[in-house]
Amino acid sequence: MRAIQMVDLKNQYQKLKTQIDKAVMDVMESAAFINGKPVQDFCNNLSEYLNVKHVIPCANGTDALQIALMALDLQPGDEVITPSFTFIATTEVVALLGLTPVFVDVDKDTFCMDIEDVRKSITPKTKAIVPVHLYGQAVNMEALMSLAAEYNIPVIEDNAQAIGCNVTFSNGTKKKTGTIGTIGTTSFFPSKNLGAYGDGGAIFTNSDELAAKMKIIASHGSAKRYYHEIVGCNSRLDTMQAAILNIKLKELDNYIAARNVVADYYDTAFANHPKIQTPARAPYSNHVFHQYTLVLENVDRNGLQAFLAEKNIPAMIYYPVPGHKQQMFEKYNIQYELPATDRLTERVISLPIHTEMDEEQLKFITDNVLEYCK
Ligand SMILES: *Cc1c(COP(=O)(O)O)cnc(C)c1O
Numbered sequence: 001m002r003a004i005q006m007v008d009l010k011n012q013y014q015k016l017k018t019q020i021d022k023a024v025m026d027v028m029e030s031a032a033f034i035n036g037k038p039v040q041d042f043c044n045n046l047s048e049y050l051n052v053k054h055v056i057p058c059a060n061g062t063d064a065l066q067i068a069l070m071a072l073d074l075q076p077g078d079e080v081i082t083p084s085f086t087f088i089a090t091t092e093v094v095a096l097l098g099l100t101p102v103f104v105d106v107d108k109d110t111f112c113m114d115i116e117d118v119r120k121s122i123t124p125k126t127k128a129i130v131p132v133h134l135y136g137q138a139v140n141m142e143a144l145m146s147l148a149a150e151y152n153i154p155v156i157e158d159n160a161q162a163i164g165c166n167v168t169f170s171n172g173t174k175k176k177t178g179t180i181g182t183i184g185t186t187s188f189f190p191s192k193n194l195g196a197y198g199d200g201g202a203i204f205t206n207s208d209e210l211a212a213k214m215k216i217i218a219s220h221g222s223a224k225r226y227y228h229e230i231v232g233c234n235s236r237l238d239t240m241q242a243a244i245l246n247i248k249l250k251e252l253d254n255y256i257a258a259r260n261v262v263a264d265y266y267d268t269a270f271a272n273h274p275k276i277q278t279p280a281r282a283p284y285s286n287h288v289f290h291q292y293t294l295v296l297e298n299v300d301r302n303g304l305q306a307f308l309a310e311k312n313i314p315a316m317i318y319y320p321v322p323g324h325k326q327q328m329f330e331k332y333n334i335q336y337e338l339p340a341t342d343r344l345t346e347r348v349i350s351l352p353i354h355t356e357m358d359e360e361q362l363k364f365i366t367d368n369v370l371e372y373c374k
Contacts, residue, residue: 061187
């Protein structure tokens with residue numbers, strides 16, 4: 001059996017090697033390392049794939065969130081509502097910009113922002129909402145967007161884990177995550193569903209005004225070279241990464257399908273198990289399974305992780321400490337009651353899921369998980 005990994009980027013690369021090697025060599029030959037033609041090509045292709053008017057490339061998913069928030073002209077102390085149960089980047093940028101993160105709980109089944117809890121957390125100071133499509137499952141965007149419209153609050157979707165996910169609205173319209181809110185952001189970190197071979201990120205919007213502003217922010221606050229209108233930053237997607245992403249974008253729907261085959265296998269193996277809750281699939285969207293995350297009941301999670309590690313099966317805890325308990329946010333000194341987040345933090349475990357898994361590996365993983373959880 002081939003070694004089991006959380007993600008298998010080596011074998012994924014082998015399948016595209018000829019194309020990718022050529023694309024990288026072409027960039028080398030052109031020497032257009034910054035803002036070469038593949039960057040604009042990739043933005044055009046991604047904007048077509050997502051059906052969104054503007055795609056602004058940037059250096060990583062954290063920068064994407066930061067630039068999006070900067071474009072909203074918020075004031076120090078303004079509140080930004082975000083889930084506690086997410087990767088730290090989502091909430092860190094809020095604090096970095098002098099804004100106040102307000103943590104909300106997640107739905108116990110989808111692991112995504114609880115919309116009723118968002119409603120309860122809105123105050124006159126709430127100036128943005130940042131939902132996270134966690135593990136590849138979309139937030140209930142129809143409910144969130146109608147709540148945000150009620151209070152006229154902009155929504156920035158952190159789509160780092162769910163690129164390619166489709167949300168179906170009650171009137172039948174379909175939209176891709178990241179294109180539903182005011183602004184959407186994503187990351188091309190190598191292990192993400194659409195991963196580069198280094199860092200990368202992008203921002204999406206249908207607003208001409210915000211797109212122009214975010215382009216300026218990402219380029220030292222400048223639209224015209226050496227004339228700087230506002231304080232910005234330096235955040236670029238480099239040409240080599242864009243050339244690679246251009247090839248991988250064509251595979252994204254196949255990658256999502258391959259991840260779903262893995263998820264279906266796991267679902268079947270763990271169906272109706274008294275100690276194992278498999279991930280929910282919300283009725284309003286598909287799931288792109290960036291992670292496949294179980295919730296354990298009456299199972300020693302560390303024991304299971306160690307038992308699997310002994311058999312060379314990796315398993316990860318995403319995330320062991322929720323935002324509202326992170327030391328970096330101590331100064332906000334706010335007591336949160338986030339029961340679903342706390343419960344999940346103690347019980348979740350993510351199994352290997354990627355585009356290159358075979359049945360032998362899946363059987364070995366599920367047999368061992370079932371053996372430990374019997
Ligand atoms: C990966 C990730 C980010 C940050 O992306 P980087 O490219 O690593 O900066 C932000 N939010 C979420 C939910 C992520 O998973």
